[in-house]
Amino acid sequence: MSRRSSNEHDTDFKRRQIAGRGIPVTGNDIDTDRIIPARFLKAVTFEGMGEHAFEDARKQNPEHPFNSPGVYQGASVLVVGQNFGCGSSREHAPRPLMRWGIRAIVGGSFGEIFFGNCVMLGIPCLVASQADLEWLQKAISRDPKTPWRWTWRSRKCASATA
Numbered sequence: 468m469s470r471r472s473s474n475e476h477d478t479d480f481k482r483r484q485i486a487g488r489g490i491p492v493t494g495n496d497i498d499t500d501r502i503i504p505a506r507f508l509k510a511v512t513f514e515g516m517g518e519h520a521f522e523d524a525r526k527q528n529p530e531h532p533f534n535s536p537g538v539y540q541g542a543s544v545l546v547v548g549q550n551f552g553c554g555s556s557r558e559h560a561p562r563p564l565m566r567w568g569i570r571a572i573v574g575g576s577f578g579e580i581f582f583g584n585c586v587m588l589g590i591p592c593l594v595a596s597q598a599d600l601e602w603l604q605k606a607i608s609r610d611p612k613t614p615w616r617w618t619w620r621s622r623k624c625a626s627a628t629a
Contacts, residue, residue, distance in 0.1 A: 485571040485591065486616045487543035490532050491604035492521070497547065498554025499581060503563045520563035533567070538611050546603050547574040552581025561585045573617060575600055593617060 504523050525531045532539050545564060551574045552560055561584050564572070572585065573593045582592050595603070607615070 484616060484618045485544060485593075486614060487570060488539070488541060488611065488614050489544045489546050489573075489603065489607040490539045490542035490569075490611070491546045491607045492532055493548060493604055495549040495575075496553055497551050499552055499560035499578070500554055502552065502560045518563075518567075520567045541568065542611070543568055543570040544615065544617065545569045545572045546600060546607060547572060548600060549575035549597070551575075551577050552585075553578035558584055561588050561590055565590060571617070573600070573603065 501524055502521060503519060521531060521533045525534045528534075551572065558580075560581055565588055569590065571591045571593065573595050575597055576594065577585075577592045585592050603615075607613075
C-alpha cells in the first residue's frame with residue numbers, strides 16, 4: 468500500500484469552480500439584520516427560514532430579486548456588493564440564504580464572522596472587483612435564466628462566464 472506525501476494532490480478535492488444561475492442583490496453594507504430579521508430567529512429549527520431571507524427589504528421594495536420567484540427560482544449564486552454580512556454578526560444569517568437555495572456568494576468583501584459562518588455551512592464567499600460585480604449584476608438582471616460558471620484562485624474570482 469503506497470502513501471501519498473501530504474502535498475501531493477492537495478487541491479484534488481478543493482472546489483475551484485461554482486456553476487449555477489445568479490441572483491443579484493445590489494447595495495453595500497447589507498448587514499445580518501437585513502439578511503434575516505431577529506423576529507424570525509425564535510424557531511427551534513431552521514425549517515422555513517429561507518422564506519424570510521431579506522424579509523424587511525422585500526416588503527419595502529416589491530422589485531427585490533427575492534420577490535421574483537418566477538425569475539430567480541433555482542438561482543444558487545448570490546452576487547452582492549461590498550461588506551456583505553456586516554453588523555451584529557448574527558450567527559444564523561447564512562442559514563436563510565442556504566435554505567432559499569444559495570450555494571455560493573460573490574461579493575466585494577464580507578463581514579468576518581458572516582464569512583466564517585458561511586464557510587462552516589459549506590457556502591464559499593468569493594471576492595470580485597467592484598467593476599466585475601456591477602457587470603455581473605447587470606448581466607444577471609438582463610438574463611436571469613442563464614447559468615454561469617465562476618472560477619477562482621485563493622478566494623478571488625478569476626472569471627465568470629455564461
